[in-house]
Amino acid sequence: MTALLLGALGLTLSLVVPGILAGARWPDRAPAAAVALWQSITLTGVLCALGVVLAGPQELVSELGSDRPVGAVALIFALVIAAVIIVRLLVSLVRVSIRSRARRSRHRLLVDLLDTAERHGELPAEVPAGLRVLDGPLPFAYCLPGRSPRVVLSGGALRVLDAGQVAAVIAHEQTHLRHRHDVVMESFTAFYRAVPRPLRSRAPLDAVHLLLEMVADDAARRRCGAEPLRTALTLLSDAVSPDAPVELGSAAAERRRRLDRLNLSDPRQVSLGLTMVAATGAVGLLVLPTVILVLPWLDRALSAWPL
Amino acid sequence: MALGDLEREVMTQLWNAGEPLTVRQVHERLSRDRELAYTTVMTVLDRLAKKGVVTQQRADRAYRYAPAQSREEMTAALMLDALSAAPDGVRDAALAHFVGRIDPSALTAAIEAARKDPGVKP
Numbered sequence: 001m002t003a004l005l006l007g008a009l010g011l012t013l014s015l016v017v018p019g020i021l022a023g024a025r026w027p028d029r030a031p032a033a034a035v036a037l038w039q040s041i042t043l044t045g046v047l048c049a050l051g052v053v054l055a056g057p058q059e060l061v062s063e064l065g066s067d068r069p070v071g072a073v074a075l076i077f078a079l080v081i082a083a084v085i086i087v088r089l090l091v092s093l094v095r096v097s098i099r100s101r102a103r104r105s106r107h108r109l110l111v112d113l114l115d116t117a118e119r120h121g122e123l124p125a126e127v128p129a130g131l132r133v134l135d136g137p138l139p140f141a142y143c144l145p146g147r148s149p150r151v152v153l154s155g156g157a158l159r160v161l162d163a164g165q166v167a168a169v170i171a172h173e174q175t176h177l178r179h180r181h182d183v184v185m186e187s188f189t190a191f192y193r194a195v196p197r198p199l200r201s202r203a204p205l206d207a208v209h210l211l212l213e214m215v216a217d218d219a220a221r222r223r224c225g226a227e228p229l230r231t232a233l234t235l236l237s238d239a240v241s242p243d244a245p246v247e248l249g250s251a252a253a254e255r256r257r258r259l260d261r262l263n264l265s266d267p268r269q270v271s272l273g274l275t276m277v278a279a280t281g282a283v284g285l286l287v288l289p290t291v292i293l294v295l296p297w298l299d300r301a302l303s304a305w306p307l
Numbered sequence: 308m309a310l311g312d313l314e315r316e317v318m319t320q321l322w323n324a325g326e327p328l329t330v331r332q333v334h335e336r337l338s339r340d341r342e343l344a345y346t347t348v349m350t351v352l353d354r355l356a357k358k359g360v361v362t363q364q365r366a367d368r369a370y371r372y373a374p375a376q377s378r379e380e381m382t383a384a385l386m387l388d389a390l391s392a393a394p395d396g397v398r399d400a401a402l403a404h405f406v407g408r409i410d411p412s413a414l415t416a417a418i419e420a421a422r423k424d425p426g427v428k429p
Contacts, residue, residue, distance in 0.1 A: 110385045
């Protein structure tokens, strides 16, 4: 019974829930809590899979009333599968983090060599330590996370944006760096790559990415105001993808959603109520597999209680 | 002065020179406006060569150093790395962008256009 319940929960969480959550719009009003909810859904899915693998064979054997050797074989089989799941996840996590670490350190070296920040008088008065400017007319901005982080702006971006907008972009990128959004993205990427190809879904990856952008937008808006951020977002994306190809259609939709949030006249677009509900949901989900595992035992204990 | 700043200045000298330079030549150019140990310059050049951004050629019993790529080439390569997606289209967690990625062909075209139009360069 336990295995069945866990299996049903696991399948719901990995096949049904992501589609619904990815299509929902309420996360836009509680992005940080929604990220936590995504993490909880993914982790609970893994816990369920482990639970099924560990509890299933034993239940099956006791149901069929077989003798010991079969039970032992089933148990060993279950342990091996559970180990494979865990090892796959860990290997994927290590691979993703090694790869991005290598790419970042190479990128950081080159950005530092090519930096022309001192030649740009139009930078804000208090330039953050890790700010680098790349020569080139293409306007863009990005950040390079890690222990020694960088915020990179192109010369084109500095020409297109005014000082307030540059400050907003920097505030946005610094939020990514300070809150270590790269670690969150790395864990979702690792999970994505660990799942066998036919079962993979990009929904969590894309949804979490957009939500993290919204979290950074919110922080930048609090520091620099919504208007400079809005304008910067419009100016940079217009310059970057004037005629967006098919593949970038989703990018345009994502930008639309970010702009819409910054557009609302309500100064409190982040809803406290939704945040509380989503956060509670995230914690509740994580506890659920444990509850399911403990329930039968609790049931037995209660029925035997008066002794 | 931080090592990173020194590395950048050494690269700038090599890019501006237009020909391979010896350690002594780089040292001379850099010491015009400050005190700098010869061995420091040697170490920095050695490090840059190990990282593959500078090539080392032996000529007349002295090593000469040249940038592995021109400044423009290196900038273009860096932008391509920064703005293009991973091979399987999955978002790479390595970098975070303010706006989405650019289509690689559009990006290459933009970089090409920039190179042909030197007027835009600061």
